[in-house]
Amino acid sequence: MKKIISVLVENKFGALNRVATMFSGRGFNIHSISIGVTEDPEVSRMTIVTSGEANILDQVIKQLNRLIDIIKVIDLSAEHHVARELAMISVNYQKGIRSEIMNICEVFQGKVVDITIKSITIEVTGPPDKIDAIINMLTPYGIKDVARSGLVALKREEQIIIKPKKEVTIS
Amino acid sequence: MSQTHREMNGAEIFLESLRKEGVDIIFGYPGGAVLGIYDKLYDCDFIHHILVRHEQGAAHMAEGYAKATGKVGVVLVTSGPGATNTVTGIADAYMDSIPIVVFTGQVPSKLIGNDAFQEADIVGITRPITKHNFLVREVDELASTIKKAFFIASTGRPGPVLVDMPKDMLAKITKFIYPDHVEIRGYKPTYSGHSQQIKKAANALRKAKRPLLYVGGGVVMSNADRELTLLARETGIPVTMTLQGLGSFPMTDDLSLGMLGMHGTFWANMATENCDLLISLGARFDDRVTGNTETFAKDAYKIQVDIDPTAIDKNVKVDLPIVGDLKNVLAELLTELAEKPVTTDFTDWWSMITKWKDACPLEFENSDGKLRAQYVLQRLSKMTKGEAVVVTDVGQHQMWTTQWYEFNHPRSHITSGGLGTMGFSVPAAIGAAFAIKDRPVISISGDGGFQMNMQELITAAAYKLPIKFIILNNSFLGMVRQWQDLFYKEKYSFTDLSKTNPNFVKVAEAFGCKAMSTDNPAEVDGLINEMMEYNDGPVLVEFKVVKEEMVFPMVPSGGSIRDIMVKRLDPNRLV
Numbered sequence: 001m002k003k004i005i006s007v008l009v010e011n012k013f014g015a016l017n018r019v020a021t022m023f024s025g026r027g028f029n030i031h032s033i034s035i036g037v038t039e040d041p042e043v044s045r046m047t048i049v050t051s052g053e054a055n056i057l058d059q060v061i062k063q064l065n066r067l068i069d070i071i072k073v074i075d076l077s078a079e080h081h082v083a084r085e086l087a088m089i090s091v092n093y094q095k096g097i098r099s100e101i102m103n104i105c106e107v108f109q110g111k112v113v114d115i116t117i118k119s120i121t122i123e124v125t126g127p128p129d130k131i132d133a134i135i136n137m138l139t140p141y142g143i144k145d146v147a148r149s150g151l152v153a154l155k156r157e158e159q160i161i162i163k164p165k166k167e168v169t170i171s
Numbered sequence: 172m173s174q175t176h177r178e179m180n181g182a183e184i185f186l187e188s189l190r191k192e193g194v195d196i197i198f199g200y201p202g203g204a205v206l207g208i209y210d211k212l213y214d215c216d217f218i219h220h221i222l223v224r225h226e227q228g229a230a231h232m233a234e235g236y237a238k239a240t241g242k243v244g245v246v247l248v249t250s251g252p253g254a255t256n257t258v259t260g261i262a263d264a265y266m267d268s269i270p271i272v273v274f275t276g277q278v279p280s281k282l283i284g285n286d287a288f289q290e291a292d293i294v295g296i297t298r299p300i301t302k303h304n305f306l307v308r309e310v311d312e313l314a315s316t317i318k319k320a321f322f323i324a325s326t327g328r329p330g331p332v333l334v335d336m337p338k339d340m341l342a343k344i345t346k347f348i349y350p351d352h353v354e355i356r357g358y359k360p361t362y363s364g365h366s367q368q369i370k371k372a373a374n375a376l377r378k379a380k381r382p383l384l385y386v387g388g389g390v391v392m393s394n395a396d397r398e399l400t401l402l403a404r405e406t407g408i409p410v411t412m413t414l415q416g417l418g419s420f421p422m423t424d425d426l427s428l429g430m431l432g433m434h435g436t437f438w439a440n441m442a443t444e445n446c447d448l449l450i451s452l453g454a455r456f457d458d459r460v461t462g463n464t465e466t467f468a469k470d471a472y473k474i475q476v477d478i479d480p481t482a483i484d485k486n487v488k489v490d491l492p493i494v495g496d497l498k499n500v501l502a503e504l505l506t507e508l509a510e511k512p513v514t515t516d517f518t519d520w521w522s523m524i525t526k527w528k529d530a531c532p533l534e535f536e537n538s539d540g541k542l543r544a545q546y547v548l549q550r551l552s553k554m555t556k557g558e559a560v561v562v563t564d565v566g567q568h569q570m571w572t573t574q575w576y577e578f579n580h581p582r583s584h585i586t587s588g589g590l591g592t593m594g595f596s597v598p599a600a601i602g603a604a605f606a607i608k609d610r611p612v613i614s615i616s617g618d619g620g621f622q623m624n625m626q627e628l629i630t631a632a633a634y635k636l637p638i639k640f641i642i643l644n645n646s647f648l649g650m651v652r653q654w655q656d657l658f659y660k661e662k663y664s665f666t667d668l669s670k671t672n673p674n675f676v677k678v679a680e681a682f683g684c685k686a687m688s689t690d691n692p693a694e695v696d697g698l699i700n701e702m703m704e705y706n707d708g709p710v711l712v713e714f715k716v717v718k719e720e721m722v723f724p725m726v727p728s729g730g731s732i733r734d735i736m737v738k739r740l741d742p743n744r745l746v
Contacts, residue, residue, distance in 0.1 A: 010357060013306065018298060025299045055484065062481040066304040068323060071357040 002031070003057050004083060004153050006163060007046040007064055008072040015069045017104030019046065027100035028052065032085075034138060043071065047152045051125050076153050086111065087131045090121045092142035101141060108134045110159075119144055176348060181310045181341035182207035187276070189437045191349045192219050194245050196236070196677035197221070198229040202249020203289060204276025207341035216608050221605065221634065224626040226253050228598040231259020231624070233271040235602030237264075238251040238585045239612075243325050243392065244602060250291030250450055254335075255296065257697030259592055262300040267415060268392065270329035272320045277337040280308070294335050297503070302330030310343035314585025315350050322353040328479040329392060360478060364495030364503060367587040370489055372474050375508035379448035379472070381520045382408045385431065387416025388588070389477060389497050396420065396581040398501035399452065405505070406513045409524060411439040412586045413454050416576040423557065428524065432460040432569040436526050437724050437735065444732045445523065451475040451546015456486040457589070458729070466731040476500050530575060530687050531724065531737055533574050541693050542569055544643040544716045548575035551613070551641075554699050559611045559639075560585065560603055564596035564620035567649035570722045572615055584608075594623025597640065597726055601627055604636040611639060611703060618644040618672055625678065631709040632683030639702050640684070640711040642675055645718040654720045658735070669718075679711035690715035 011122050016035055031049040038045050050060055061124045064073045076083070091101055093116070101120055105112060110124035124134050128151060135146060178669055179187065185208055189197070196219045212220050223229040226248045233244025248257055254275040264271045271603050278287040294306045303323050305316050315335055322649045324332040359739055376382060390399050396419045403426050410420045411428040420427055426468050428439040438491045443449065449471040454460070461467040464487050473489040475482070476497055483492040493500055535545040548571050551559075557577040562585040563569040578584045585603060587595035600614030621642050631638050640643050646669035679686035687698050694713070 014298070016296065017295070021298050055488070059481065059485060062483075066479070066481050068355060068358045087691070 001054060001057065002049060002051045002077070003060070004076040004081065004151060005050065005061065005064065006046060006074040006076050006153060006155070007039070007047045007070055008042050008074075009035075009046055010069040010071065011042050011044045012069055012074050014049050016045070016046070016067060017063070019048070022063055023060075024052075026059070026063060028063075030055065032148075034150035034152050047150070049151050055120075074154060074155065080156040083127055083151050084125055085128050085131050085151050086123065086125045086149040087135070087137060088121055088123050088145075088147045089138055090119050090145040091138050091151055093146060094141075095117055097141060100136075101138070104134065104137050108137075110134065126168060131148045172477050176346050177345055178348045180207070180344050181313055181336070183346070184310070184313050184347050185317070185336070185341065186211055186215055186218060187347055187500050188349060189245065192243070192317070192321045194243070194477060195219055197245040197247050197274075198223055198232040198236075198255060198602065199247035200226050200229060202253045202276060204250035204253075204278060205247060205274075205341070206337045206611075207338065208247065208276075216541045219269075221268075221630065222671070223598070223628050225624065226256035226375060227259055227594070228601075228624055228627040228630065230257040230264070230271070230273065230632075231592075231595050231598035231628075232602030232605075233273075234264050234269045235562060235585055235599030237602075238599070239582055239603035240606045241392070241582065242606075243321055243511065244269070244271075246271060246273040247290065248273070250338075251291045253289075254293040255291050258296060258300070258418060261297055261643055263587050263590040263595065264299045264331040265302070265593045267587065268329050268388065270316075271331045272324050272334045273331060275333060275335050276341075277335045279339040280337045282340075283337065285608040290497065293333065297333050301332070301333050302328075304333040304335070306335045307337065307340050310340050310345045313340060314348060317453070318350050319355065320351050323355070323358065327358070328477075328482075333454070349451055354509070361494045362478070362496040362499055363478075364476065364500035368493045369500060369503045370507060370623055373494065373504055373511070375448055375474060375491065376406065376450075376508065377511065377513050377515070380515065381446045381517075381523075382406075382450065383442050383446035383450040383471075384408055384410045385413075385449055385451045385454055386410055386412045386416040386419055387452065387454025390416060390419040391453075391581045393453065393478070393497040394581070394723040395452075395497040395501050398498060398505060401505055402501060402508075405508065407440055407517050408503065408513075409538050410523070411435070411442065412461055414474035414573060414586060416454065417573060417584040418581045421579040422577040423579055426746060430573045432457075433462070433726050433728070434573070434722050434724070435460075436528075436533060436574070437725075437737065438520070438527035438581075438731045440724075440726060440735065441527040442524055445472045449473045451477075451489070452475060452501070458486070460486060461730055462726050462734075463731045466733075478574045515559055521655075528627070534718070540692065541717045542690050543720055544571050545575050546721075547641070547694055547695055547714045548572055548615075549717070550695050551699060552576040554696065555611065555613070555703065557583075559583070559613045560607050562586065562596050562603055562612065562614045563647070564616040565591045565593045565650075566617045566620060566720050567645075567720070568615055568617045568643040569655065571643075586592075593620035596620065597624045598627045598630075600638050600640070601631050601636060604631070604638045605634075611637070613639045613641060615643065615650055616640045618646060618668060618675070619648045621675070622673075625682075628679060628709065628711070629683040633659045636707045637706040637708045640679070641702075641708060642711065642713045644672070644675065644713050645716050645717055645719045645720065646672055649718070649720075651720070652718075655727075656721065657727075669733070675711065676714045685707065685710040687711070687715070688713040688715065
């Protein structure tokens with residue numbers, strides 16, 4: 001079972017190391033981890049993707065909470081959330097296939113961010129399966145390098161649905 | 172400018188901060204990076220600095236002091252090797268949740284990361300074995316960091332905290348402002364238990380036919396021994412204790428089943444196997460207690476009370492978790508039960524337990540004229556009336572002490588449980604002896620563990636501490652030998668110390684202690700008497716015991732009560 005955990009952490013020296021050390025010391029898996037500062041410069045948000053049996057994942061959350069520098073742990077998998085990943089994919093450029101690569105890029109709503117005689121680099125954002133898909137599509141052309149950001153995610157806010165007070169007839 | 176806002180250098184701020192925390196004793200060893208502090212300590216009249224002989228000793232002394240008093244033990248060492256030598260003590264304190272604060276010197280800020288002389292990344296090294304640690308980067312942060320360190324070490328589930336102080340931080344000058352309170356947004360321990368959960372626990376108690384209290388070190392730490400005793404006596408429910416729980420409930424009480432687990436009593440383990448309600452109080456279902464977690468109290472409804480949420484469900488899934496401080500939770504539970512008491516008649520349950528007790532009592536061979544460790548401990552318990560503070564090391568003698576010494580008070584039994592640190596007893600007893608003046612402090616070691624920190628005898632002698640050091644010398648690494656006997660076809664690989672052990676009497680005398688030795692059971696009482704009556708300084712008594720003896724009963728690692736090994740009885744007949 002996979003889990004996305006969002007962690008608010010004091011933006012302090014060694015905080016990332018504390019989390020990484022706890023994961024490795026207790027034998028928990030990390031699939032990806034991304035970290036960046038929040039609206040409060042003293043607080044960073046880590047998005048961690050981990051996996052394991054349900055009881056292990058329970059421990060992961062408890063052990064994260066136990067770290068002194070960690071302010072809040074949110075199990076995003078248990079809530080509605082939006083999750084995105086950014087990838088940069090550098091592909092071999094060969095004469096005659098440029099338009100094919102551009103087509104794929106367009107389908108995935110990617111952007112060309114670098115182009116040379118030998119290579120073309122595409123930036124694409126989306127859920128991880130979309131990133132997997134574009135990488136899969138580009139593989140036949142010869143991928144030179146891939147850099148993925150790891151997942152970042154936020155809880156979806158409650159939708160406020162405004163119900164009409166009376167029936168409206170559309171004329 | 173008020174007294175508290177005086178300008179001071181970091182070294183003075185360090186000492187003044189300790190004063191604010193009520194610290195009057197620290198265990199330390201000087202060195203280059205902390206010279207600034209030692210310069211000020213020389214003239215300091217409010218802190219008693221204990222000069223140890225090895226930094227590991229300092230860390231264990233702080234642990235012994237903390238376990239004996241419940242107060243925070245404090246260590247001061249220099250950078251590099253001074254710091255790394257404390258690592259075993261820190262890991263030990265982490266495993267057994269002991270509140271200590273370790274202050275380490277560090278190379279000057281501008282040299283950090285340069286592989287400077289006596290530099291070690293002690294914050295990195297100790298991250299997984301501390302509750303939290305700090306590197307002081309600005310002298311303005313020194314006082315507030317010390318405040319936080321003591322707060323974190325002593326609250327919630329206690330544990331070790333390390334504060335690394337670069338040399339220049341101790342020389343820089345700033346105003347001394349000691350904060351009144353600490354606010355750490357990521358650290359808010361839960362002290363009161365959930366009322367609904369406590370009501371459910373009371374109901375479960377009223378319904379149970381075969382309940383059992385499984386008591387760990389948390390009861391001692393939260394000073395909840397009175398509440399526990401009330402609960403047990405009001406309800407008539409049997410009490411079994413873990414290694415760290417010993418002392419929280421009097422072992423001489425009829426309700427006590429003694430210790431459970433690998434070397435626990437047969438009847439405590441059988442009661443655990445057969446109970447229908449298991450109430451875990453500040454215990455962590457350690458593998459040495461549970462053996463096979465699949466079969467551990469498998470039919471029981473399990474309640475677990477602990478201040479640390481990570482302890483809940485970690486090894487064994489429980490039915491009713493209560494996160495909170497045991498003293499509060501037990502008080503609330505007692506109030507619940509006062510309104511509607513437990514009225515169940517536990518006669519049948521107790522007759523089952525008595526049957527197990529009769530089937531497999533604790534015993535040892537006592538008629539062949541040879542000296543055995545169990546006999547020494549039995550006599551020691553009787554002659555001190557279970558009133559001493561007993562500090563054990565790790566191994567066979569440690570387990571025999573749990574079986575034969577009858578602990579009747581909390582904070583009387585100090586031992587290295589989780590980490591199993593050989594060499595713990597000698598320094599930990601010294602730490603305890605600095606705090607405990609009204610009761611004797613007895614250190615018990617095997618011949619192996621004793622040699623791991625025996626240099627601290629010098630510290631005991633230097634401060635004329637009236638500690639009774641006992642070596643139960645079987646000329647073997649006895650517990651390892653026992654495993655080699657039982658599981659490795661009697662190949663005693665590197666466990667025989669008989670040809671290489673030093674003359675312990677001469678060693679002790681050279682270090683400034685009175686020393687005695689015997690291998691004769693008839694002399695045991697006399698030597699114990701002499702040892703107990705000598706109070707001019709440390710005294711060491713070596714008891715040369717038979718080497719073949721094994722600790723029984725024994726539930727092999729990962730096994731269940733059905734795998735129990737009992738000395739003379741066929742286990743199949745018992746279970």
